[in-house]
Amino acid sequence: MTATSATPLLSMLLQPHGVICLEEGDWLRLGPSGPRAQAWFVNAQTHPNHRAVQLDVVLELWTGRVLIESFGGVGETAEEAERDAFENFARGSLHVLLSAFVRPPDEHVTVEEWELSGVRRRIIFGDIQGRGVQVSREASRAWFDVLERALKTLPLVSGTHWLRVYYAQMQSQPKMLEVLLDNEEWPELKEALLQAPWPRAPEFLSQRLFLVLQGGVDVSRGVAAFVDPPDRDDKLILEELRAQGATPLEAEKVVAYLPLAFGQMMVHDMGPRIPDSAIFVTEGTPNERPVFLPEDPLWREAIRLAKTALEGRSLTRDQFGAIALRSSTIHALNNALNAGSKPEDLVFAPSIIPLSTEAATELHSQAPAIRRPAPAPPPPVTPTPAQKPWWKFW
Structure with missing residues (x-):
């Protein structure tokens, strides 16, 4: 399938709507700090009596979060088909996208x-x-x-x-x-x-x-906070999530869950057994509370985003590693491998997740976080030979 850039035409459409478009390579930055956008004509077709084309408008809301809107265009010539596709975009989605991500809602x-x-x-x-x-x-x-x-x-x-x-x-x-x-x-x-x-x-x-x-709370905003820029301190990520409307507990869960989820995805095929549970502990106290992770929507979303990123559909390899390598699972696995252990023989204990007093108070006001025991680990299987992961040579 051939693709022809329609980004210059997208810029021409946006400017009369008061949107300042700043060129960033193949992208347009919509305003000084808005999302980035591209547009492409794809799947052009010639029929006996008309031409047809598909317009794909791509909006990168933040790192790792990409929106695509597609529109068909039809006309007697290729130019008329392309114009028709843009008109359909302008009528159908343009004002919704601008109102949601670029400027206050308008009358459209x-x-x-x-x-x-x-x-x-x-x-x-x-x-x-x-x-x-x-x-x-x-x-x-x-x-x-x-x-x-x-x-x-x-x-x-x-x-x-x-x-x-x-x-x-x-x-x-x-x-x-x-x-x-x-x-x-x-x-x-x-x-x-x-x-x-x-x-x-x-x-x-x-x-x-x-x-x-x-x-x-949007877990994908946490992904972006980890990688844009990388190596950001957890405290700064927490502050950013709180500024976006997350509660203390939500923000602290996201900061803890994402490295764990990305780390689990990284080592999944190597064979170590990793429990579905974790333990919340309140900083400075002996208070502990177990949690069955699959019952938490934030954990399920973290796992989904990690799987999407591992498949290369949202993040680069380096960006994926920037999150996964923060995981305690990865550090423990590397230490075990350096000591001569085989990954398929490893059984990890539940992760310990510290909470601030404010987040712990929010947690204990909720219904119990664990309602059934974690399932027993699967029976041993004959493992395939372990391969060295791309992030470490041991």
Whole structure:
């Protein structure tokens, strides 16, 4: 698939909207401290009577957190198809993105507050965009109401998310329903929307909605704080997370969980057994409290982000290592390997996570953090020969 840069055209679109675009290599910095953006034309096609192209707008919100919005364009010439794609972007997502990440909301978006998964969130969305046969506002509102009800019942980790819904039909028959959360399919929401009262028409009809959800602690902001710049002191990361709205306990969990999660991902294939539990201890006291990590949404999100980073989909290798090498697991593993141990023979004890008095008070006001014992370790298996990890030669 060929790709042609459309970033200069994106800059031309943004400047009349009052956005200062600063060139940073292949990127545009939106304002002095805003996100970075790129745009690309991909999948250009020539048909007997028209040209078609896909526009991908890429927004790096912060290090390791990338948003992609795609739009089709059609025209008699390649230039008309490209112009049509940008017009679709301008109508469908541009003002939502600017209102969420660059400047205060404007009159082109709606801002509401919904409670989702126990977190009060700000929801920013524009008008539902239609192509082909046009339908009434009431017909569009009917399926939007199903979307809102479903969002208020489905589990969703706190932090920043973006949601795209696209529906298309031809001759009164559904042809496509795309439901993407953070550019990944969301099967549960799609299942709910399959039952929505979508509009029907004898000719082509499509409906598209883009929205951004914000609220609660965002673990991905912790990832960015660890690597941009690297080697930042934990205290500074805590302060940054608190400034973004995290509670003391949330901030301290994120700072503890991310190195542990990234470290576990780094050594997973080497065979050591690492428990799913940890122990919170209050600084300066003998107080201890066990936690079953998979029950904590912040831990699950840390693991998900670590897996994504390990696959090379969000961070560079050096950035991944900058977080993983802070882990006590990695330090203990290196010491054991230097002493001659085999990684597949190692069994780690639960990690000790110190908490400040303020965070410990918040923790003890909550329901018990451990509700069932950690599962027994799996039976021994014949291991494959250990390979030296890329971060250390022992």
